[in-house]
Amino acid sequence: MQHVATEPRGEELSLAERAYRAIRDRLVMLEIRPGAPINEDQLAQSLGVGRTPVREALKRLQYERLITTYPRRGTFATDVNITDLAHISEVRQELEPLAAAQAARRATAADRAVLAGALRELGSVDSHRHGADELMRLDLQVHRAIYAATHNPYLEDTLVRHDNLATRIWCLFIDRLSDMAGHVEEHGPLLEAIVAGDPEKAAQLARDHVEGFERAIRAAI
Structure with a gap:
């Protein structure tokens, strides 16, 4: 791990x-x-x-x-219940953009180094070389690094919990999702916006990412 x-x-x-x-x-x-x-x-x-x-x-x-x-x-x-997707997405659509914006505002030099490292790792993603399991772990790693950079432990705890539940749904449908590497690579521009300290752009990219995730899952069902 x-x-x-x-x-x-x-x-x-x-x-x-x-x-x-x-x-x-x-x-x-x-x-x-x-x-x-x-x-x-x-x-x-x-x-x-x-x-x-x-x-x-x-x-x-x-x-x-x-x-x-x-x-x-x-x-x-716990069973993975697809009806939970709408509830989880409802929370994430509000809080993921907030977390991305706050990370862009508050990230320390150490946070930015971690996020830049994740960005480099994303840049080396090759869907032929990286298995689904490896891509999922990278996705979790990126999300958790962004949440930590908010320096708001309550926001971080809430988002880690909801991202964990969303990831279980994703893992359940992984065989039916066509462009998983593309979904993970979407984090690149988001990380760049946070490292550059651009909260508005980071928030919009985070919102787009959550909406895209829900659409991909619904298309796979």
Whole structure:
């Protein structure tokens, strides 16, 4: 898994935080399939941690709607429900442009270096060489770097959660989406606008990107 450069490295994170991020990204990338049972012991073993950090991580993931617990049945990865797309898009159409504009205004020199690095990585995207999984991880990396550059933890948390849910929908329909590399490469002009400190242009490009995502998914259904 690629790390977003703005996130602390492994040794700086608590066990619960490491468990949370690892399980979160398995759920987001559908490595744990929608509807699959969640086994605490297996997760703890595969991550090399105890059950307590896993249990703490699962509490957060339930709040983020990535897992669901049913009385007397157990805990499962949340189903991906296409009817959620309109609700998720409604939130993202308002908040993604805000985040892009605020990142353009507030990004520090360190943030701009991270965003420029992501821009270089986007420039080397080759849909023949990069698999769908790699493109999805790059997409997540770019989004999370933009949200971090807003320096608004409430906005960042909200958008990370909604981007995770949107990514699960995308992963579900990935085989039917024709131009996935093109969708990821759209981030290039957006990153350029943020690095250049142009909030109006960044906001418009972010809005276009969210609308394009929803159209692509609806066309694939």
